[in-house]
Amino acid sequence: MGHTTANKQQLINRVRRIAGQVEAIERSLMEEADCSVTLQRVAAARGAINGLMDEIVEDHLREHVAKPGLTDEQRAAGAEELVAVIRRYNK
Amino acid sequence: MGHTTANKQQLINRVRRIAGQVEAIERSLMEEADCSVTLQRVAAARGAINGLMDEIVEDHLREHVAKPGLTDEQRAAGAEELVAVIRRYNK
Amino acid sequence: MGHTTANKQQLINRVRRIAGQVEAIERSLMEEADCSVTLQRVAAARGAINGLMDEIVEDHLREHVAKPGLTDEQRAAGAEELVAVIRRYNK
Amino acid sequence: MGHTTANKQQLINRVRRIAGQVEAIERSLMEEADCSVTLQRVAAARGAINGLMDEIVEDHLREHVAKPGLTDEQRAAGAEELVAVIRRYNK
Numbered sequence: 001m002g003h004t005t006a007n008k009q010q011l012i013n014r015v016r017r018i019a020g021q022v023e024a025i026e027r028s029l030m031e032e033a034d035c036s037v038t039l040q041r042v043a044a045a046r047g048a049i050n051g052l053m054d055e056i057v058e059d060h061l062r063e064h065v066a067k068p069g070l071t072d073e074q075r076a077a078g079a080e081e082l083v084a085v086i087r088r089y090n091k
Numbered sequence: 092m093g094h095t096t097a098n099k100q101q102l103i104n105r106v107r108r109i110a111g112q113v114e115a116i117e118r119s120l121m122e123e124a125d126c127s128v129t130l131q132r133v134a135a136a137r138g139a140i141n142g143l144m145d146e147i148v149e150d151h152l153r154e155h156v157a158k159p160g161l162t163d164e165q166r167a168a169g170a171e172e173l174v175a176v177i178r179r180y181n182k
Numbered sequence: 183m184g185h186t187t188a189n190k191q192q193l194i195n196r197v198r199r200i201a202g203q204v205e206a207i208e209r210s211l212m213e214e215a216d217c218s219v220t221l222q223r224v225a226a227a228r229g230a231i232n233g234l235m236d237e238i239v240e241d242h243l244r245e246h247v248a249k250p251g252l253t254d255e256q257r258a259a260g261a262e263e264l265v266a267v268i269r270r271y272n273k
Numbered sequence: 274m275g276h277t278t279a280n281k282q283q284l285i286n287r288v289r290r291i292a293g294q295v296e297a298i299e300r301s302l303m304e305e306a307d308c309s310v311t312l313q314r315v316a317a318a319r320g321a322i323n324g325l326m327d328e329i330v331e332d333h334l335r336e337h338v339a340k341p342g343l344t345d346e347q348r349a350a351g352a353e354e355l356v357a358v359i360r361r362y363n364k
Contacts (some may be wrong), residue, residue: 008302015299022295025325026288035333036354042329043358046322049315052298056315058174060308065156066170072159076341079157081309083149089316099211106208113204116234117197120190126242127263133235134267138227143207147224151217172218176225210336240356248352261339265331267315 007059014052021045057082098150105143112136148173189241196234203227239264279333287325294318330355 022045022056064070064078113136119129155161155169204227208222246252246260295318301311337343339350 008305012299012302015295015302018292019292019295019299022292026285026292029285029288032281035337039329039354039358041360042322042326046319048325049314049322053315053319055175055279056312057177060312061152061156061170061173064308065152066166068163068166075157075159079152081312082152085312085316086145086148087357099214103208103211106204106211110201110204113197113201113231117194120194120197123190126246128244130238130263130267133231133238134270137228137231137235137240140224140231144224144228147221151221155217174219175220177237179225212286232318236359238357243334243338243352243355248348254341256339257339261334264334268327269328 011052011055014048014055018045018048018052021048057085102143102146105139109136109139109143112139148176163180193234193237196230200227200230200234203230235242239267278309284325284328287321287328291321291325293316294321 024044025038025041027033028041060078060082065075065082070078076091112132116136117128117134118124119132151169151173156173158164161169203223207223207227209215210223214223242260242264247257247264252260294314296313298311298318300306301314333355335350338348338355343351
């Protein structure tokens, strides 16, 4: 992704926290926890993945569309990748 | 927005249809229509405005970030406008 | 909707503010305003309609599913109306 | 959650598939995969968790609000749990 190493590590840590949240959902289902606990855990994981999505979209926009020095073709390709993701998933 | 006249007219027509959908919500509230009718009308208007949002974001991305011939500063400004909108409203 | 008159008037006022926001989008398109103004207005209208949707869903849930005194059939019908709206529009 | 064993197992399988999707995001970051691959994987995981959220909300609505035989207090509590989740996360 052309990220700096620090930013990459930060993103990986963020994804690992989401993995932990998804595991907590599984645990609450297996342990027959109170349904409202499951509901809150799913909602929390969803919020976290929405935040991750926003960050990945922002990175992509800056690195693959706006960045100085890219060719017109690279910018067009980067923009169309974003458009495809918006169209398929944002509705 | 630097749109062609045809695209601009299309966007305006789309916004007018949404205005009609919002009026229909008001009517269903005033006429004390069945609650499920109101619910469906709000959901339909919401779907339509989400679609409009996606289209405006795509236009902005193409015209103000990816377009050949823009300066680095114009691209950076266009990208940050998108980031601001994503951060404020996408959650 | 079985709402009190005060709550109904509040909802209608809220819908009218959204109508005003949609008109502002149309104006910014017709006046060829700065694209970032249009973008912010669409995002604001979208936020407002999402908030309205949440309120209508909450009202429906309380009045047509949870309310004491409803029959089992009325509750089931109210719940399925919500499920239909969630399935069609939440993705 | 008062689910049948079959439905519970189905939900757990669904959560495990999401866990696999989150792992795939981590892998694409660690392997410095093409940014558009990461973007698509995040978008796919987000779609899957939105779908899970809708299913958990529907289950909660049917089992803890609409279900015949609940007390008025149980229904009110179940409805308010849903309202809290909608308010905190749906915006």
